[in-house]
Amino acid sequence: MTLELFDEADAARDRLAGRLAAGLNRLVDVDLLLKKLLIHARSLVKAEAGTVYLVRRGRLVFAISQNDYLEKAVGIGQDLPFLGENLRIDRGTLAGFVAIEQRPLTVNDTDRIDPDSPFQHYKRLDHVNSYVCRAIATLPLKASGGETLGVLQLINPQTVSGLSTEFSPGGERALAFFADSAALALEKALMLRKTTLLTIRAVTASDPTETAAHAQRVARLSAEIYDHWANGRKTPVVERERVLNLLPVAAMMHDIGKCFISREVLGKPGRLNLIERKAMEGHVAVGAAMFSIPRTYLDRLALNVILDHHERWDGLGYPGRLGLSDYDASGRAKGKKGEEISIFGRILAVADVYDALSSRRIYKEAFDESLAVQIMEQESGHHFDPEVIESFMAVRQVLGKIRQRFPETGANEDDEPSPGELGQDYDWRDRGPTQPPDLEAPAEDEP
DSSP, X not given: XXXXXHHHHHHHHHHHHHHHHHHHXXXXXXXXXXXXHHHHHHHHHTEEEEEEEEEETTEEEEEEXXXXXXXXXXXXXXXXXXXXXXXXXXXXXXXXXHHHHOSOEEESOGGGSOTTSSOBOOOHHHHXXXXXXXXXXXXXXXXXXXXXXXXXXXXXXXXXXXXXXXXXXXHHHHHHHHHHHHHHXXXXXXXXXXXXXXXXXXXXXXXXXXXXXXXHXXXXXXXXXXXXXXXXXXXXXXXXXXXXXXXXXXXXXXXXXXXXXXXXXXXXXSOOOHHHHHHHHXXXXXXXHTTSXXXXXXXXXXXXXXXXTTOOTTSOOSSOOOSTTOBOTTSOBOOOOGGGXXXXXXXXXXXXXXXXXXXXXXXXXXXXXXXXXXXXXXXXXXXBOHHHHHHHHHTGGGHHHHHHHSOTTTOOTTOOOOGGGSOOEEOTTSOOBOOOOOTTSOOTTOO
């Protein structure tokens, strides 16, 4: 009788793993996908904590971590203390071993790992954070071509009463199936992001003020602002997640029309004359024309973002209403005003202007963050929707994190910062910070 119940529970978990993995296939935003991937994986085995590492330039980078115990200690909404750190890819750590061997590895008691084993538990972060990783399941995230995209790690499965236990064979099997399927969804999302950023490079080739880092900062800040705004409006979760999945991709394309504007205009350090100004403003119509026949929700988001992100709340923006009867006496299209502007355009206006103010341009130095924020507040009700500014102010704590994540000197088409910008590189032997290895001569056992 007990065996039958156990088998039935395992079968139910296997079916759940299939449904959760299938749900990841609709996600295209890498950040949202990683968050859901880790939440779903933890739910399958009731893990107290977990991490997804991504392979970037020969390192395993902590892309996302969740830990119920530590989150209570540092405070809800605060970053866990080890985010931004990274591990060498070698067989010395559990994660490194799995990244190289590309097979799951479960350790149900980290204190009982054989000293002669090629891998050991990486204890430094346990000591620093006063946390004990007792049972650890580590699984590879493999692309369809066979390469390792990253590693999924689940820590300390819990009983209903909250006591730590071991990973069961059924739980390990469900996790292995889920990880294989989730990796394909992750590969698709990473590929879309890379393709989008390659498109952005066409803009940066013409416009020295436009960078892939700027596009990604605007995208992430737009998602943060929208999430707060939609939550305040009690937008249904399904709708909110649909937008959060696609808005960052659409937002990165907000200035795509600039690839058709001359470099002389885009790179002019001084004030533009009237003809040059008209040419510059034309990038909105050119970009919108690329999505003039929207077939998908992403197309419609991109159209709204591109067409409306230079409109102003007070009606003094551009390109304005483009209907035949919507021109003033001088022949200029009347600007859209207030809620005539799509909410996505209103959000992008805030994110785009803030990042422009706080970034160096050929015609100005970067503004101090406090001054940039002050200017944004002053423009509430004039340039910007007051409600959107309220949401912007509410998520101020992420501004520095976003800029740190996408610095001008580090971002490239793969969203991979240079090794020196990845944070501390730690040796698995627990000897403290070490220098990163020479990337031109990787270790023999590095994939």
